[in-house]
Amino acid sequence: MLAYIMRRLLMLPVLLLGVTIFVFAIFSLLSPEMRASLYLQDVPKTPEAMERIIKKYGLDQPIHIQYWMWLNQIVRGDFGWSQTAQRPVTEALLYYLPATLELSLWAMLPVILVGIWLGILSAVHQNRLIDQALRVFALIGWSFPTFVFGLLMLMYFYAKLQWFPAGQISDWVTREVIAGTFVRYTQMYTLDALLNGRLDVFWDSLRHLILPVITLSYVQWALLLRVTRSSMLETLRQEYIMTARAKGLKESVVINKHAARNAMIPVATMGGLLLIGLLNGVVITETIFNYPGIGRWAAEAAIRLDILGIVGFTLFNGLLLVVGNLIVDVLYAFIDPRVRLE
Amino acid sequence: MKILKRLLKNPLSMTGLVLVFFFAAVAIAAPWLAPPDNPDEPYRITRCGYTHMPQPPKVDNPLEGIWKIITRQAHICEVNPFGLIQSRDIYYGVVWGTRTAFFVGLVITGLNVLIGLLIGSIGAYFGRWVDELLMRITDIFLAFPFLVAAITLAAVLQPTIGRGLITAMIALIAFGWMSYARLIRGDILSLKERDYVLAARALGAPHHRIMLRHIIPNAIYPTLVVGSMDIGSYVLSFAALSFLGLGAEVGYADWGQMISFARDWIPRLSDYWYIVVYPGMAILLFVLGWNLIGDAFRDILDPRLRGRV
């Protein structure tokens, strides 16, 4: 097992190097003038402006030299400046990540709980109307463009009912943060609120999270329903369930106590992958709800050709993916003794 | 055949099949349903005017308008059965967009499966360092977050090869083939040890023959099925690129683009419902159709449930 983990971790630098080379290779398709547009939001008003910008940012250097210079920077721990985040790349990651992590962790709750519940319900009523209705309901979420659903939620619950606002936090909390009466330990507002012992801030933060969380969950329910359902169906056919039924146990006990528990094994291992999926899938949700998270930044960096921002984000993502997958694999081996890591 | 029968028996997959066949019919009949002004450029949505304000349908009953268009009693601009968005006829866009949706979904999936097949089978068959190299390359591609990577590639390709369907499709293909490669590789690895392959090898059949005759036809099947289930998702990813301004060129019959124009009017849905509802329903039902079929497929193919359902 240890050897396996070591081998996987040793592959990590190779992988990350490959990722960065790939990004720089893509950018070699662009001419220096095209890349200069990142620093020019308007028509240059003096004739030499473009030329000077190209020189200033070294955009006329061959791409392999730019890559080499970047590598040298990295070795010194400097990931460069993200023009779209208007901060150093490392700072941008540290700034945006907690927000997205908070959103994703909260989204895990309804995704998993409701998803599993839907899956069990649908398995128990296999091929009956409930099963079909639930599956269609979940599949609609999976088939809907996220931005349409998100905007509908926003218009109804924010503009009309004014229950759940957009953004990350109310202005009065921001003012308290500036004034120093509210300390941000983890940069995650809900957690910080508990650490500060402030239920009002907790509630305010939660109110901002509800709509994006629902939007994110609705997309994912189909996946969870599917996995739970088939795993549940399999378990329900196992002999020990038959035995339990034959013993005359109540159906609800059979399902909740015996079947559901065993059906959860494959679902539990999905948790890690789900979190990675959520972290990746927040681009559009964050845009719509004006939530200052990593997805929105990554999308903007990509559109505006902010190469250092993109490299920083993909590096982080690669790291997350490898370590995340590794943890999932190891967990799986722990839970299910039939799996052997080699 | 057995599978088809089972698909037809299940009301969900039945609905899915009906939806997909309906859209296929619309795609085939597009030139009759919405005759283009310029037959050389049928995918350019008919323009009626020069305002970017949404315009409501000119007929009360959309079906009546469509009937008039089909029977050539009226020009499309005289009826606008679904209204106008950015001065372009929504009905025309929805009808011809069906072809784009099939094209986008099928071509992306097809090419992804093909690339996956190539890389997966080469890796699995030759093994050793070839396999190792190809799988590490696959890992590198997998390390990219799908949507962000596709956005980056599309944003870079746009200034170099121009905006269009192709640009966005390349972006989605470049980062979409990896799961198929892994799937195929896994299947081939297990097939390699099957009796009939071992037998063929013992009989001295050449490598390529074993590969083409015995392994690939058996290994490709599950991948094709998985691929077909992804068609809907690719149409959605394409729409997401359109949402960010990286999809097809403006005015091209593409649902994603129409719905992304419509997104700014969602706040006033009661007044401008028609620009959201028609393309929105088209995209939803199309993707739902594929997903319903896919869902049923998964049930049928799930090895744990096989033979017991």
Added chain:
Amino acid sequence: MKTIWRWGALALSLLLVFGASAQPPVKNPDTYIEATIGDVVSLDPAWHYDTASATAIFNIYETLLFYDGDKIDKFVPVLAESWTVSPDGSAYTFKIRKGIKFHEGGDLTAEDVAYSFQRALLQDRSGGPIHMLLEPVLDVYSIDELAKKVGDLKACQMVLEAATVKGDEVTFKLAFPFPPFLQILAGSWMSILDKEWVIAKGGWDGKCDNWRKWWDPKQEASELFKIANGTGPYKLSRWDPGKEIIFERNDAYWRGPAKLKNLIIKVVPEWGTRLAMFEAGDADSITVPRPFVAAMKPLVDRGAARLYGPLPGATAQSGFINFKVKEGSPYMPKLGGKDTPDLLNDLSLRRALNYCFDVGTYIKESWLGEAEQLRGPIIKGRLGYNPAQPVYEFSLAKCEEELKKAWDGKVWADGMRLVFTFNVGNIPRRFAAEMLERHIEDMNKKRPGRPIFSIDVLDLPWPTYLKAMEAGELAVFWVGWLEDYAHPHNWVHPYMFRTGAFAVGQNFHTTKDVEFKPVYATFLEAKKYPTLQDLFDDLVVKAKKEPDQRVGGRAEKIYFELNRLAIEYAINIQSIQLWTRRYEQPWVLGWFYNVAYPGTYVYWLWKEMPKVKEFKEPGSFDIDVPGGQTLWVYNLGPGKATLTIGAESFPLDPQGNSVNRFFPAAGKAIVKAEAATTIQYGTK
């Protein structure tokens, strides 16, 4: 049970009574919140060159002088007490106001003013605003250009000599008389900094030894990128890039503290989200792109939003014609199937493009009527705008006629192919190109045989577009210009001057032998110029150096000539000036429109529900204003009204500009309605 019912009914009726009679509550009464599209790019006044940064900066910092009310050619002294201009117009002396403190405690001195000016000139960020100052002061467009000519040290010394301090006076010396200089000094890039503080933060040390160390910094390398220390009504509290910028009131402000305690400007790129914030009352004002005017209409109609406008803006949009496309360009024009770079170096063809452009329909449909056809590069409201200048009216007959004349009939006989370009995502520009495409291609029907006029409409991603425009690769392209300062020079320069932003890509210098006969500026001699570019350059320079900048004066006549030449030589395809709107919550009072402001100047604003006076018929009423208070009056419409304060009279157009006047002593204002209308007003 009965009692509960009774109490319930009482509570309910109380609720109804209060609910009906109470004014809609003012949300966040001491905070002004704006939701916009663009994020601040830099808080360094010399570095920034975008409206979002300018809005933040002009609420924090102050300039020597500022626009008087809604006027753009009258100034009030701010950090200067007064100023004088030397008789030849090439030296400006400012007497600096005493007793003003920066937010961090420093005292404002004449040294600070000279330092701010010199620092800006030496920093000269590429693509930044400082070329505007360098042009009149040192007659160059970049400090690097000067340094390459005279050496680094000499260049810096010249900068130091351009601003000299004597006691509490600062004198700026110009290379030539340049009347728009005051407008440029009023811009946010000339905000006055605290010298000691900037140096302490690592800024330029005021010496010439190694000024290059601070020259042309990257965004993050400027020491003032994220910090600010001005003299203005608001202090920077915190800037969260990509999210919001927060200010708090400067309680020690020298003109008296602002009425609103907090100011927050949020970046909300998604339109639907901004609208939702406005509807929920969480934003006091939002940016509304023109197509979504319709989405705001229900709110305006039921009084849930106040609308100003449409008001004339400082933006124009034109099609630009390139006289000679660069060899090898992918957008090469063709004459009869052959590459012809100078296809558009033909007056008739350029005129045909103008006649074929249905500018009336274009404005009506694509701009919802909120734009105006221009009569040359200079926008309405600026010196040199000539309402009598004839323009091209839409006429397919004339278009055909000119097309037949083009290239001595070769275009009509052999056909042509042109590529119309604009930047991706710009819908109005797309419509302009597609509209012209249709009318030109319709000309095919006027002649027998197969179609020979072919137009391609192509949207280019911004990076490609910018590069191709600079390189002169585009044949016909649509772009817009946002005025930097309110003077015609800022229009004729980009449109006509050799190094102007657009003229650079139009190659006017490829023309030959141009005859110039003055029509308006008869004091100029008639003469021949080698190329059109030489003629334009000569007139642009003459106009900007002309001391007589009065209405009816010599400068105006030269600008008339420039407008006339631009139209007669058809260097553009129909320029239009765009109008603008502002939407705010009904509880925001005090705002008024000045076209030269980059954004909202919050010092003028306060929040409360306005007092309302309804006129069923023509009439008038008096408003008593206590001393030391501000009066604000707005006309909701539908009738017209006027406001009279003492001897001054202001028009109050329905949903037009409002009036904001400070009363040092108690006084009276009279509102006179010419027809039935509703007046909103407030004092504070």
